Amino acid sequence: MNKIEVTELAKDLRDAIAGLETSEGLQDAGIVIRVGDGVAWVHGLTKAGYSEVLEIETDEGVVEAFALNLMEDEIGAVILGGEEFVKAGAKVRRRGEVLDVPVGEEMLGRVVDPLGRPLDGGPAIKTKTRGLVERPAIGVMGRKSVHEPLMTGIMAIDAMFPIGRGQRELIIGDRQTGKTAIVIDTMINQAKQKTGVVNVYVAIGQKLSKIARLVDRLKEEGVMDQTIVVATSPSDAASLLYLAPYAGTAMGEYFRDKGGHALMIYDDLTKHAVAYRQMSLLLRRPPGREAYPGDVFYLHSRLLERSAKLSDELGAGSLTALPIIETQAGDISAYIPTNVISITDGQIFLETDLFYQGIRPAISAGLSVSRVGGAAQTKAVKSVGGSLKLGLSQFRELASFAQFGSDLDEATKAQIDRGQRLTELLKQPQYQPMSIWEQFVSIHAVTSGAFDEVPVVKIKEAQGAVITRLWAEHKDVIHELNKGDKPTEEHLKVIDDITAKIAKGFEE
Amino acid sequence: MTMRLSRRKIARYVAGRLAIGDKLIIEELAALIIEERRERDIDLLVRDIEDQLAQSGITIATVETAKPLSETVRQSVRKLLGGDVRLREEVRPELIGGIRIETPTQELDGTISQKIYALKSRKV
Numbered sequence: 001m002n003k004i005e006v007t008e009l010a011k012d013l014r015d016a017i018a019g020l021e022t023s024e025g026l027q028d029a030g031i032v033i034r035v036g037d038g039v040a041w042v043h044g045l046t047k048a049g050y051s052e053v054l055e056i057e058t059d060e061g062v063v064e065a066f067a068l069n070l071m072e073d074e075i076g077a078v079i080l081g082g083e084e085f086v087k088a089g090a091k092v093r094r095r096g097e098v099l100d101v102p103v104g105e106e107m108l109g110r111v112v113d114p115l116g117r118p119l120d121g122g123p124a125i126k127t128k129t130r131g132l133v134e135r136p137a138i139g140v141m142g143r144k145s146v147h148e149p150l151m152t153g154i155m156a157i158d159a160m161f162p163i164g165r166g167q168r169e170l171i172i173g174d175r176q177t178g179k180t181a182i183v184i185d186t187m188i189n190q191a192k193q194k195t196g197v198v199n200v201y202v203a204i205g206q207k208l209s210k211i212a213r214l215v216d217r218l219k220e221e222g223v224m225d226q227t228i229v230v231a232t233s234p235s236d237a238a239s240l241l242y243l244a245p246y247a248g249t250a251m252g253e254y255f256r257d258k259g260g261h262a263l264m265i266y267d268d269l270t271k272h273a274v275a276y277r278q279m280s281l282l283l284r285r286p287p288g289r290e291a292y293p294g295d296v297f298y299l300h301s302r303l304l305e306r307s308a309k310l311s312d313e314l315g316a317g318s319l320t321a322l323p324i325i326e327t328q329a330g331d332i333s334a335y336i337p338t339n340v341i342s343i344t345d346g347q348i349f350l351e352t353d354l355f356y357q358g359i360r361p362a363i364s365a366g367l368s369v370s371r372v373g374g375a376a377q378t379k380a381v382k383s384v385g386g387s388l389k390l391g392l393s394q395f396r397e398l399a400s401f402a403q404f405g406s407d408l409d410e411a412t413k414a415q416i417d418r419g420q421r422l423t424e425l426l427k428q429p430q431y432q433p434m435s436i437w438e439q440f441v442s443i444h445a446v447t448s449g450a451f452d453e454v455p456v457v458k459i460k461e462a463q464g465a466v467i468t469r470l471w472a473e474h475k476d477v478i479h480e481l482n483k484g485d486k487p488t489e490e491h492l493k494v495i496d497d498i499t500a501k502i503a504k505g506f507e508e
Numbered sequence: 509m510t511m512r513l514s515r516r517k518i519a520r521y522v523a524g525r526l527a528i529g530d531k532l533i534i535e536e537l538a539a540l541i542i543e544e545r546r547e548r549d550i551d552l553l554v555r556d557i558e559d560q561l562a563q564s565g566i567t568i569a570t571v572e573t574a575k576p577l578s579e580t581v582r583q584s585v586r587k588l589l590g591g592d593v594r595l596r597e598e599v600r601p602e603l604i605g606g607i608r609i610e611t612p613t614q615e616l617d618g619t620i621s622q623k624i625y626a627l628k629s630r631k632v
């Protein structure tokens with residue numbers, strides 16, 4: 001236990017008393033008429049603004065709420081935790097400002113709630129600045145087109161559906177298909193490749209055990225130092241679940257606006273929409289389709305529009321978003337999924353069937369897309385990505401014929417064989433993101449035909465052998481490749497030589 | 509089906525009639541409350557009416573102090589609120605000291621008990 005400094009305590013007390021605001025005159029005050037289900041209905045405060053913070057006096061101290069329903073006779077204010085202390089008749093005052101959260105480098109490495117309060121048992125966070133939870137998105141002229149890659153380290157994504165800094169790429173799939181695994185690997189890759197990208201992981205209504213496991217994994221991989229985790233569990237008030245992504249975005253915007261790069265992960269927006277539906281119904285707003293309020297599209301559009309690549313005049317920073325949506329029975333045409341698909345710049349669709357076939361990450365090459373595409377891809381991976389995508393799409397067309405092995409012509413058989421090898425190649429273990437050179441070498445080995453005689457089940461082994469050998473014997477080539485530029489003929493020769501030798505050792 | 513009038517609209521109308529000295533409006537209001545079964549809204553209606561009266565220059569304020577008000581303080585309160593001020597004075601020793609002035613929608617709380625509450629609510 002720390003020694004209590006009596007002199008410091010006296011100073012702190014005096015400072016606190018001196019700092020107490022003495023009212024210059026009359027202040028707006030209201031009273032709670034009724035309270036329940038996380039909503040306090042307040043009489044008075046006619047000058048309260050939308051989303052303004054209100055302070056409710058209770059026996060246990062001040063409870064914060066924010067005004068969401070401004071009606072003629074009363075205000076509906078959503079309580080931010082501590083609802084059990086609020087009673088009818090309690091005094092309510094306006095704070096005169098909208099919600100803000102602490103932002104800054106001091107938040108890195110911490111696990112906080114949507115109001116910036118620490119949840120990791122560490123000391124209270126003192127930041128120099130605060131960011132607005134709700135903030136308009138950057139205008140058209142303040143943006144630049146996405147042109148820098150954000151490497152996830154997952155070969156299937158970086159090669160076929162590349163993500164750029166400032167892009168919004170949706171990760172969508174049923175439960176237990178590896179959506180969170182993809183974002184964890186992306187975060188790990190930022191630390192592994194020393195990209196300097198700050199991660200902000202927003203857990204919306206996630207199990208605390210899952211969040212704890214995630215934080216432990218991030219610490220093990222050395223990622224936590226450049227990550228902020230904003231955590232809400234299913235037992236938190238719906239208001240906190242509603243605020244979590246906006247609060248996290250405010251924290252990410254701090255780095256974006258300073259010319260840095262940040263990655264926002266919203267896990268997941270389906271739960272966010274459900275929490276907002278709960279709040280809206282309790283605020284007696286009219287329900288629409290599937291009982292969601294009419295502005296559920298705006299809920300997500302205003303969130304995701306804040307992720308952008310800034311122009312050079314504004315510092316050229318970026319905020320990339322990886323929102324996650326959970327579908328039911330693979331239905332991507334449901335209400336919330338279609339809303340978010342239309343907002344984002346592409347989606348990575350994970351299929352349960354692929355997952356149980358052992359294809360992990362279970363990315364559907366047919367339904368996934370990145371609308372930014374090659375503009376955000378390194379030249380090295382771009383040079384092999386085209387062949388990869390073509391090979392896989394040809395394989396998909398012929399997949400149903402694979403069972404008629406002996407009745408097919410040679411060309412068809414070759415396409416099927418190539419497709420099977422590509423599919424096997426794209427399998428990747430969790431927590432093992434791949435660098436640019438590893439991806440290039442692996443894909444080139446198959447698309448160039450070097451691995452055509454390697455049995456499908458040995459493709460991963462052969463891939464590992466090539467990578468190990470190159471790393472051991474040609475570090476100079478690797479360093480050049482890892483810069484991302486298109487490989488030279490000399491580099492290709494070295495790689496082809498090694499690949500051929502390795503492939504020979506695996507042939508049947 | 510007649511639309512249920514909002515409290516604010518009712519208060520605005522009643523305050524207008526009271527301001528010109530028409531006390532019959534009180535009985536009419538009572539009848540409306542009973543007919544529309546809005547007995548639970550009485551306190552809030554009164555607050556709204558007092559708020560509307562305040563906007564027309566007639567301020568009804570509650571002054572709470574730990575000891576009885578002196579005339580000097582009474583005059584200061586009238587000066588602060590301005591206009592035609594009607595005071596309701598209450599003595600509450602638990603306030604310890606200072607003064608609390610409440611109008612229907614505003615408040616000035618300079619009591620010692622409020623300062624203690626504010627201290628307790630803040631992290632030192």
